[in-house]
Amino acid sequence: MAAERGEFSSRLGFILAAAGSAVGLGNIWKFPFEVGNGGGAAFVVMYLLFCFLLCFPVMTAEIAIGRKTRRNAVGAFYSLNSPAWSFIGKLGILSGFLILSFYNVVAGWAFGYVVEMLAGNFDIGNHFGDFVADWIKVGSYGLVFMATTAYIVSHGIQKGIERAAKLLMPSLIIIMVVLLAYSLTLDGAMDGLKFYLVPDFSKINGPVVYSALGQAFFSLSLGMGALITYGSYLNRDQNIVQSAALITLMDVGIAFLAGLMLFPFVFSQGVEPTGGAGLIFVTLPGVFENLGPVVGVVVGTLFFTLLSFAALTSTVSLLEVPVAYVVDEHKVPRTRAVWLTAILIFVVGIPSLLSNGATSIFTNFMQIIGIAQEGATDHSFMTFVGWVANDTFLPLGGMLISIFAAYIWKKENLSEELAQGNENYIGSYTEKYINFAISYLAPVVLSIIFVLTVLNRFFNIQLIG
Numbered sequence: 430m431a432a433e434r435g436e437f438s439s440r441l442g443f444i445l446a447a448a449g450s451a452v453g454l455g456n457i458w459k460f461p462f463e464v465g466n467g468g469g470a471a472f473v474v475m476y477l478l479f480c481f482l483l484c485f486p487v488m489t490a491e492i493a494i495g496r497k498t499r500r501n502a503v504g505a506f507y508s509l510n511s512p513a514w515s516f517i518g519k520l521g522i523l524s525g526f527l528i529l530s531f532y533n534v535v536a537g538w539a540f541g542y543v544v545e546m547l548a549g550n551f552d553i554g555n556h557f558g559d560f561v562a563d564w565i566k567v568g569s570y571g572l573v574f575m576a577t578t579a580y581i582v583s584h585g586i587q588k589g590i591e592r593a594a595k596l597l598m599p600s601l602i603i604i605m606v607v608l609l610a611y612s613l614t615l616d617g618a619m620d621g622l623k624f625y626l627v628p629d630f631s632k633i634n635g636p637v638v639y640s641a642l643g644q645a646f647f648s649l650s651l652g653m654g655a656l657i658t659y660g661s662y663l664n665r666d667q668n669i670v671q672s673a674a675l676i677t678l679m680d681v682g683i684a685f686l687a688g689l690m691l692f693p694f695v696f697s698q699g700v701e702p703t704g705g706a707g708l709i710f711v712t713l714p715g716v717f718e719n720l721g722p723v724v725g726v727v728v729g730t731l732f733f734t735l736l737s738f739a740a741l742t743s744t745v746s747l748l749e750v751p752v753a754y755v756v757d758e759h760k761v762p763r764t765r766a767v768w769l770t771a772i773l774i775f776v777v778g779i780p781s782l783l784s785n786g787a788t789s790i791f792t793n794f795m796q797i798i799g800i801a802q803e804g805a806t807d808h809s810f811m812t813f814v815g816w817v818a819n820d821t822f823l824p825l826g827g828m829l830i831s832i833f834a835a836y837i838w839k840k841e842n843l844s845e846e847l848a849q850g851n852e853n854y855i856g857s858y859t860e861k862y863i864n865f866a867i868s869y870l871a872p873v874v875l876s877i878i879f880v881l882t883v884l885n886r887f888f889n890i891q892l893i894g
């Protein structure tokens with residue numbers, strides 16, 4: 430059975446694939462602009478606390494559920510004799526669908542920027558608005574991106590997902606280090622670092638906390654069964670706690686380095702860092718342009734290649750979640766499952782594709798359905814899907830997974846699974862902390878923030894801050 434489903438060939442393969450899932454647009458595109466909007470280092474501190482104290486324990490539980498059952502995000506709950514709880518997996522699949530539907534649109538922009546820059550359209554950043562509104566063009570880039578994702582996933586675990594991660598992740602790290610070293614040599618780099626690294630805690634308010642939490646879950650690919658799915662392909666000898674720690678560190682490390690690289694670029698040109706979603710696609714290319722035609726093209730092309738690689742290992746994991754479900758539970762052959770799911774998600778993504786200026790219905794979506802917030806600038810369908818999936822469903826999924834692991838599956842069973850490949854686990858401080866976090870910390874903190882987020886985002890009611 431296991432051989433048929435596929436298995437990662439080594440711990441490195443698993444860690445690179447899971448870190449590949451985690452490291453994506455969330456780290457390089459979303460994290461810096463959330464930092465910009467959320468007031469700089471204060472946001473960074475909140476994000477780090479959530480990642481290590483809350484998300485890391487939930488991650489070990491997700492991987493353990495997957496490895497124990499060797500089934501997909503829905504089937505795993507059946508295997509643990511809890512069919513009623515399989516709705517967590519179904520919610521996860523829905524989140525995966527929604528996230529991939531808009532994620533692929535942005536990935537298409539990143540890929541499109543590589544092509545445009547190589548084709549000599551160097552000032553593409555000045556035409557961002559026209560570029561994203563040109564739905565046929567960006568739709569074609571998105572289609573190529575989705576097809577590449579599907580191609581990789583159709584080759585299965587070792588020959589598809591693991592091989593791609595082993596190629597793309599090291600390339601990504603090398604490109605990142607080169608760009609970071611260069612950015613730190615620019616004049617004004619220090620101002621960028623100050624904005625990024627010196628916290629002003631007066632800037633922390635409700636929405637900053639909700640975004641930091643949503644960002645932590647999104648960035649770690651947590652709360653939607655992606656790690657149940659990847660865990661189901663992990664060998665019993667591997668140490669889950671250590672792997673989860675490495676994945677969290679890599680993810681946080683790369684988000685951190687992305688900011689460290691980006692803010693010096695931005696401040697070196699005296700540009701405001703609060704550029705929202707456009708920070709990467711408008712502000713940064715403008716900065717590259719100022720570096721002169723040769724250096725600018727090289728740096729710009731490298732940067733958007735980096736972004737596309739990071740996105741690809743994430744879209745692969747997003748697609749694998751529903752595919753594993755269809756393959757395991759409905760016995761559909763992998764190739765067919767992959768292409769059908771990919772097409773369906775692409776179609777679901779069309780409103781997001783159109784929500785960036787192609788038609789005003791989707792651009793003003795939140796205003797039209799009456800949930801736009803005062804002072805908010807982005808009312809698009811794509812932003813709405815992000816609120817629903819990233820900021821609401823993922824933390825909700827994380828909360829339910831914690832409750833399930835602690836009280837339904839039971840802590841002892843979780844510990845037993847986590848002790849496989851980790852002899853000293855039982856009785857260790859790590860075990861005590863993980864049990865505390867999934868039994869009390871995560872359910873309490875996540876349910877409070879869940880209620881506050883829903884009130885704030887969808888009813889415009891702000892109870893705190």
Ligand code: PFF
Binds near residue numbers: 454525647655
């Ligand atoms: N972690 C990815 C990122 O930061 O870009 C996004 C993501 C991938 C979320 C896979 C959820 C997921 F299952």
